[in-house]
Amino acid sequence: MPEITMRDAIYQAMDEEMARDERVFLMGEEVAEYHGAYKVSQDLWDKYGSRRVIDTPITEEGFAGVGVGAAIAGLRPIVEFMTFNFAIQALDQIINNAAKMLHMSGGQLNVPMVFRGPNGPAEYLSSQHSQALHAQYAHIPGLKVVMPATPYDAKGLLKTAIRDENPVIFMEAEMSYGLKGDVPREEYLIPFGQADIKREGSDVTIVTMGKLLFLAQQAAEALAKEGVSAEIVDLRSLRPLDEETIYNSVAKTNRCVIVDEAWPVASVGSHIGWLISRNAFDDLDAPVELVCSDDVPMPYNHRLELAVQPSVEKIARAAKKVLYLEA
Amino acid sequence: MPEITMRDAIYQAMDEEMARDERVFLMGEEVAEYHGAYKVSQDLWDKYGSRRVIDTPITEEGFAGVGVGAAIAGLRPIVEFMTFNFAIQALDQIINNAAKMLHMSGGQLNVPMVFRGPNGPAEYLSSQHSQALHAQYAHIPGLKVVMPATPYDAKGLLKTAIRDENPVIFMEAEMSYGLKGDVPREEYLIPFGQADIKREGSDVTIVTMGKLLFLAQQAAEALAKEGVSAEIVDLRSLRPLDEETIYNSVAKTNRCVIVDEAWPVASVGSHIGWLISRNAFDDLDAPVELVCSDDVPMPYNHRLELAVQPSVEKIARAAKKVLYLEA
Amino acid sequence: LGQYEPEFLHGLLKQMLLIRRFEEKAGQLYGLRKIGGFCHLYIGQEAVAVGAIATLDLAKDYVLTAYRDHGHALAVGMDPNSLMAELLGKATGCSRGKGGSMHMFDAEKHFLGGNGIVGAHIPVATGVGLSLRYREIDGVVLCFFGDGAIHQGSFHESLNMARIWDLPVIYICENNQYGMGTFYQRVSAVHDFSRMAGSYDIPGKQVNGMDVLSVYEEVGQAVERARAEHCPALLEIRTYRYRGHSMSDPAKYRTREELDSYKAQDPITILQAALAEADLLSEEQLKAMDAEVKAAVAESVEFAEQSDEPALESRFEDVLA
Amino acid sequence: LGQYEPEFLHGLLKQMLLIRRFEEKAGQLYGLRKIGGFCHLYIGQEAVAVGAIATLDLAKDYVLTAYRDHGHALAVGMDPNSLMAELLGKATGCSRGKGGSMHMFDAEKHFLGGNGIVGAHIPVATGVGLSLRYREIDGVVLCFFGDGAIHQGSFHESLNMARIWDLPVIYICENNQYGMGTFYQRVSAVHDFSRMAGSYDIPGKQVNGMDVLSVYEEVGQAVERARAEHCPALLEIRTYRYRGHSMSDPAKYRTREELDSYKAQDPITILQAALAEADLLSEEQLKAMDAEVKAAVAESVEFAEQSDEPALESRFEDVLA
């Protein structure tokens, strides 16, 4: 199985789906002639031309809405946000139009489109450019929200997203584009709503989403050295959410740590914390811990920004806490 | 103590603070000559003139940003959104500028301003106009978020909001503007971060925010008839959140129902559900229940929209569930 | 007048009459509390939707508008029954009782709403235009919005994109003089909105929206150009709404005289008079037309009232496709 | 040239030189990985910030710009030490190491940032203008933004408000030809941005941004009018950035020839040459100036490197006032 980068996996998914379906097109800032701000679209413009790979002006609200219009009139747009920090300007289009069009029209107009781009902090970018904003989307009925961690998942989930009949928020990560992983040559799709057990274990469940998987894996390694067996549940899609896999794991381990790089309040992480506390109440031997970012805007200084975010140490410490191995 | 409406309470708070502090002004759509879309600003324009009560074009992003600019240059704006549904268009200004200016400037520029208006469903307005969007703000560090239920709380909290040195999101409700309650003639302020026990009880804690207090009160009445004593904790401010009052109540009742009119996923309600489950783990005799809106866009049809929202029955049923009086 | 077929002119008149009577009835039902929430009536503006949409071929063309959408919905030929049922929140409504007054839709008739957020459908309409270009269909899009909406950022973003991508979208600002209670000149730097076309290097024009034939001609020209040359245009169509912004608005911000001056140029009366004068419409024909329209409206009420409420469980439908 | 005091002209030259050298050094430190993230250099555009800000009285006037902000920060007179320390993320940085390259601020010097979201500071600058009017101060606001930002909705919303409320804001589009990798004409319906002033009924003008005195004069006129008549204006100042968009951009989207053609009109070289020709700047004076500037930059690096990292606990500060 070839090892490819996350960037290539996302590229391949778009390329294959564009080749497969004439209606699929890509639009966003710098996606065409510049080959993508993070070089994700690569040569798609060279291959498919300006009709299907479209550079937009810097108008997030506008081009998100253009995508919605194209989607209700027969096309299947992929709208790239240079980062999801900028998509806040497009939220009205996403929440009030994309997520509600089917409903307001009594089922007449579905919106088959993907909004994708990096989410969450990169490095040295300060507070406007370093936000993990998935809670804003996970909150909204009418959307689907996907956050892959590995190249394999990214490709399979993005292909599913492009074929989905609904608006899908597909969240990548600047820091992960260069990350490598095995991706088969043959076509495959990964359905939404299926979490993936990335590591089996028996003592504690670690629920992760997106790139934090790798911190969780390192934490699990460290814990293993101390004799603690951690199971890692990688959510992959946040909406729909695969509650069953979570509960099954917690039924086995009786302890859970959730890892989310967003701020804590009204986050996906704390939501899942409540879900587990409610629906696996009798299985829990300790309260569910949440490892998330500090409840502050992201500072520019590198030591500070690292201190703000989840870390291997924080995850391992939380795991020990739910095991009552540490305070 | 005079009984006045919520509308008048909010009006009085603005009027008193405008009289007290030259720097306070009000801007928004129809706030001046039309006296407010919901007649909250009333005669403020007649009293203070066009300099201090400013009708804006329909440009939520623009005038929210104008407010931020005025706030960092010496004024104390109150920005009215006709409803918070439209404030989604202004979210970038609120999240990326208002909430982060102090931080990005290393403490140099604080943003003393209030964004206020109705939040949550009214009636017969369908999905774009009937959203309870407080989770979007409660998620964000750098903001304060307030949601009063009674005229008394609204007046005292709004005066505090106007004097606060930070951006405050002040969330009202269309359905409550006509609601009456006692408000003293003398000046008073209500600090943020202090929940209010609106009813004492011993068997179950009902945590509410905003107008759902009244449903909770009716549910408590109904429960009382069945011999169940419910305590009602009205949060009043969502950020900062008065966790202590919640935990103290739960320590007494050992059971908790949270009422939130937002959608469930990544909501303030489910967040508090996790907080209690974690921090009052040993106090809980049953999982925390959440009564919220169905996870769907709001339909226009009235029976349907009522069915979607929290109700007295749903709250009472949840209370009985945590008491194991009902499945 | 002479250049048009009488049937065509009768059609315009009848559509305007239908809208007028439908809206009057909706207003009554609102008063009877059979309709709730916001209900934005189109009375006074009929010539705009009717004249503009008459230029289209709805097999390939599209229409989008804001929340004041009953007129446009009728002008594209939607069944009054399904509209009235929607206003009453019934399962037989065009949007299954989910959308209500602000969200009329008919995918088959290429009427893509009905949008409640001021200015938010302007990019969407632009995207529909993109789809036409992409699919190499020589259709056009009419995007209607108000004088209040033109200041929204979405307007600026959209018109620039429409020009750089050569999209066949006609942006029609229905200047009915007021955005809610605000006279447009109070919130606009320019008083002639067609000037804004200059920022996008596209044609801009003011049109008299009280005269259905002026609307038909001017929109028709823009449509033909858009169809042939794939170029957008901006039209400011000047009109007036007789009623308040929505049912709860007493409209105290304007004078009786101002209202009367527009009623004196009522689009229906004007066309009726012109037709009569030119001997193109007899008293009997007019009466028959009026009776037919009234019957259609009465039937729509009957239909709506007798229709079922949507099942409670249907609230979980239409969330995801 | 003769109409200006030599000291004034020397001041302009020195400020441009300071920016040039500061930016070159920042680029070097980036290469050495002492600075990370985005770092948008102002090299080539110096005449714009320097010429424009020289017209101000910063006791009452204000400046706001986007993320390419080092030049403006130096032009308002901020201490290079505090800027360089900010770039290195140090506690002594103007924003305490919280903001970095994109978020230079100096409240006392009325420099209100430094904003990373394209177009988002345009309404903020408009609000600063509102505050001036409200407080009856005859100050003005310079709001700088790029050719990429002008298509944002916030531009449209802001200029309309500035006009209807008579706000003293000069909107300066620094057209450096590219928004990231996009040549401005590819994404703009108009190629002369000053035309957009027509939509807001305000004066609009194109200015040569490679000539600091042209900038000074044109901005000066707009500033005087804004101060006296409280009216906004739109200026398109045409300029060029020599480096890539940020440090990671190889700038392959443009030709060597194009770059050279702008370097041939380099604002610093031009002013230097003109001064020399007019006998207003001796070789020694120039050398002294250059030495002074280089020393200041070297000192800023020294200062920044020797400054402390912010304490880890400081991440909980500056969140709420």
Ligand SMILES: Cc1ncc(C[n+]2csc(CCOP(=O)(O)OP(=O)(O)O)c2C)c(N)n1
């Ligand atoms: C973004 C947004 N802001 C505010 C509103 C509330 N609102 C509804 S209609 C309206 C006035 C719109 O006026 P105009 O565009 O002239 O349309 P008209 O009602 O005259 O048809 C306003 C402010 C809204 N629906 N959306």
Ligand SMILES: Cc1ncc(C[n+]2csc(CCOP(=O)(O)OP(=O)(O)O)c2C)c(N)n1
């Ligand atoms: C809303 C938003 N969208 C996208 C970006 C990413 N971005 C940063 S700079 C830039 C180009 C801006 O070009 P221009 O306005 O011409 O300014 P210049 O860099 O030339 O100074 C883009 C797209 C952003 N910061 N904000």
Ligand SMILES: [Mg+2]
């Ligand atoms: Mg209007």
Ligand SMILES: [Mg+2]
């Ligand atoms: Mg540029």
